[in-house]
Amino acid sequence: MSAQLRAELLKQRTTRTNLGLVAGMLALVLAAVLLHGLLLPAENLTDGDDQVQVVFGWGEVLGALFAALLGAMTFTAEFRHGTIRPTLLVTPRRGQVVASKLLASVLIGAAFGLLSAGVAVGAASAALAARDIDVQIGTSDYAAVLLGSTGAGALWAAIGVGVGAVVRQQVPALVGISAWLLFVETVLIGDADLVGDLGRFTPGALGRAASGQEPLLAPGLALLLLALYAAAAAAAGWRATSRRDVA
Amino acid sequence: MTAAAISARSLTKRYRDVVAVEELSFSLPPGTVTGFLGPNGAGKTTTLRLLLGLAEPTSGDALVFGRRYRELDHPARRVGAVLESNDFHPARSGRDHLRALAIAAGVAATRVDDVLALVELSGAARRPVRTYSLGMRQRLGLAGALLGEPELLILDEPANGLDPAGMHWLRRFLRGFATDGGTVLVSSHGLAELAQTVDELVIIDRGRLVATGALDELTAGGRSLEDAYLELTGELS
Numbered sequence: 001m002s003a004q005l006r007a008e009l010l011k012q013r014t015t016r017t018n019l020g021l022v023a024g025m026l027a028l029v030l031a032a033v034l035l036h037g038l039l040l041p042a043e044n045l046t047d048g049d050d051q052v053q054v055v056f057g058w059g060e061v062l063g064a065l066f067a068a069l070l071g072a073m074t075f076t077a078e079f080r081h082g083t084i085r086p087t088l089l090v091t092p093r094r095g096q097v098v099a100s101k102l103l104a105s106v107l108i109g110a111a112f113g114l115l116s117a118g119v120a121v122g123a124a125s126a127a128l129a130a131r132d133i134d135v136q137i138g139t140s141d142y143a144a145v146l147l148g149s150t151g152a153g154a155l156w157a158a159i160g161v162g163v164g165a166v167v168r169q170q171v172p173a174l175v176g177i178s179a180w181l182l183f184v185e186t187v188l189i190g191d192a193d194l195v196g197d198l199g200r201f202t203p204g205a206l207g208r209a210a211s212g213q214e215p216l217l218a219p220g221l222a223l224l225l226l227a228l229y230a231a232a233a234a235a236a237g238w239r240a241t242s243r244r245d246v247a
Numbered sequence: 248m249t250a251a252a253i254s255a256r257s258l259t260k261r262y263r264d265v266v267a268v269e270e271l272s273f274s275l276p277p278g279t280v281t282g283f284l285g286p287n288g289a290g291k292t293t294t295l296r297l298l299l300g301l302a303e304p305t306s307g308d309a310l311v312f313g314r315r316y317r318e319l320d321h322p323a324r325r326v327g328a329v330l331e332s333n334d335f336h337p338a339r340s341g342r343d344h345l346r347a348l349a350i351a352a353g354v355a356a357t358r359v360d361d362v363l364a365l366v367e368l369s370g371a372a373r374r375p376v377r378t379y380s381l382g383m384r385q386r387l388g389l390a391g392a393l394l395g396e397p398e399l400l401i402l403d404e405p406a407n408g409l410d411p412a413g414m415h416w417l418r419r420f421l422r423g424f425a426t427d428g429g430t431v432l433v434s435s436h437g438l439a440e441l442a443q444t445v446d447e448l449v450i451i452d453r454g455r456l457v458a459t460g461a462l463d464e465l466t467a468g469g470r471s472l473e474d475a476y477l478e479l480t481g482e483l484s
Contacts, residue, residue: 007351014343015336082334083344085301086391089328090352092300092317245302 004091004100008074012104017073025066025112029120032058037127045128048136052145053213055127056137059120060113060149060211061181064156064204067109068177071160074101075237076170084246098165098238105157113153117146117211141212144219148211151223155230156207162233166240180204203229250313252277252399252430253298257307260293260454267293269454270307275432275447277398280425282445282462283434286480290454291434292330295403299328311399323352327392328401332385332408337377341368341387344376345394354394362390367416381408389417400424402433406440418444442472452480 012018037045037055045051078084091097121142128135137145160177167173185204188194199205200217206229208214209222254274260267268290275281285291296302297309300316311319311326319325335344345359363369366386371379379387385408392400400421406414421431421444432449435441441448448465450458457479458465465475 003353004351007347010343010347010350011336011339014340014347015338017338077336081336082331083336085330085334086344086348086388087351088301089299089326090323090348092319092322094317245296247296247301 004096005103008100008104009107012074012108015077017077018070018108021066021070022112022115025062025116026119029058029062029116030123032062033120033123034127037124038130042131042133045133046136048138048141049215051124051128051135051137052141052211055124056121056141056145057208057211057213058124059117059145060152060207060213061204062120063113063116063149063153064207065178065181066116067105067112067153067157068160068163068181069174070108070112071101071105071157071162072164072167072173072177073170074105074161075164075241076168076173079168080170088246094241095238098161098234098241101165102158102161102234102237105161106154109157109160110150110154112157113149113151114146116153117149120149121145144210144212148207148209148219148223152207152210152226155223155226156203158230159203159233162230162235162237165237201225250310251275252312253401253432254310254313255294255298255308256310258294258297258304258309259306260290260297260302261305266454268297268304268451271451271454271456272307273449273456273459275430275449277430278425278428279446280421280431280433280444281447281449282441283432283449283451284438284441284476285434285451285457288453289451289480291451292403293454294451295328295330295401295432295434299326299330299401301330321353321395323348323354323395323397325395325397326399326401327395327397329385329388329392329405330403332381332388332404334388335376335384338375340373340375341379341383341390342372344387345391348391349394352395358394358396362393365393366390382410382413385409386413398429400429400431400433402431404434404436406435406437414440438473438476442466448472450476450479 033055078087163177164173181204185202189199189202203226206222206226209217210219212219251274255271258271259269283291297304298311349356349359363372366389368386385405405417409417425431445462448462466472
């Protein structure tokens with residue numbers, strides 16, 4: 001197993017895909033935090049909950065998104081380029097392939113989440129300081145923002161692996177994940193409130209709650225619930241990979 | 248008695264309404280080079296995928312060394328296979344591609360440079376695969392198959408994209424591999440090419456076996472391999 005994990009981590013290091021993902025993630029974090037932190041009226045940014053939700057929380061949102069894309073691509077890139085064939089010829093026990101991709105993605109996804117949150121915290125603090133707005137969040141809030149984002153990145157990476165293993169095709173998988181997080185959850189479930197209170201328990205909302213953006217749901221509980229989604233996605237990915245032929 | 252390097256027994260693969268392989272049985276004696284022939288769509292690649300555990304048979308058995316591929320303990324040390332000529336990430340170097348496979352296969356890292364030298368790719372090893380010609384990709388694929396020093400090689404159309412020198416190299420390599428006790432199953436469309444390389448033939452058409460045996464027998468009486476093939480597959484009418 002550890003050999004498969006080391007092979008997977010080497011694959012992750014030897015293309016520039018992950019550098020591109022990190023660059024895209026950080027550029028979006030900076031843009032989102034600075035646009036909100038510098039341009040919103042000051043009265044929207046005075047209390048601690050608002051500050052977490054409107055500026056500090058972007059790290060988690062974008063970290064989770066990019067971690068999920070990374071996780072999905074561990075499978076979709078192999079199908080796209082045909083490397084799935086040599087991968088499975090060397091490791092025909094497919095459960096080991098799924099497990100190694102899950103572990104590698106969880107590790108890298110956690111790093112994505114932490115990095116994204118760290119940059120968001122720095123940029124948010126700078127934006128508020130530039131406008132002489134006092135930061136109203138305490139140590140436990142910072143801990144939730146950073147650790148919650150790390151956990152959400154790890155778990156969303158696992159969700160991405162499951163989606164990638166089931167969908168196999170790169171573009172539909174990546175578009176599907178992005179559309180879910182950026183449109184279905186935020187617009188249909190968030191703004192349009194289509195499912196009411198259940199909207200708090202969608203996987204994207206649980207990631208936000210894990211970083212302290214949802215006053216009604218404790219971060220630890222949110223991570224636990226998000227882990228159930230991750231486990232379900234991983235199981236679906238394992239099932240699809242074990243049962244389906246590879247062309 | 249040692250198990251045949253490859254044995255297909257009543258092997259059948261159906262995709263919804265299409266029967267790709269039907270009741271196919273053959274086996275390969277060790278130490279031979281066997282040509283796997285058949286028209287496009289005859290089921291050659293499907294058969295190879297079944298043997299290599301990439302696809303599951305609808306019924307029957309596809310065995311390597313008497314076991315299902317997925318149940319081999321160190322598959323890369325028993326079997327090396329190349330199914331497509333371009334199964335590489337374009338941004339990854341040839342060497343890194345092999346390093347990842349070597350780690351997963353539990354093969355010593357030094358073996359990577361050995362196989363690169365063997366297929367004469369050492370000079371290009373650190374370049375991304377997107378800069379490789381088709382012939383170079385064929386050789387990189389072969390290098391990956393050879394990492395584990397396997398006893399059996401399964402190659403699908405390995406001659407595609409090779410120039411005459413590359414073809415000559417491949418032919419000599421396969422002969423040498425068999426002389427050293429290895430077994431080779433190679434599918435190809437290049438009949439004249441195959442006739443100079445193989446000992447045995449397995450010919451299939453529409454998923455069914457049409458002929459199997461030694462090249463000498465099939466081309467007995469001065470008949471060319473091409474004539475024999477066209478007659479057996481009914482392409483000559």
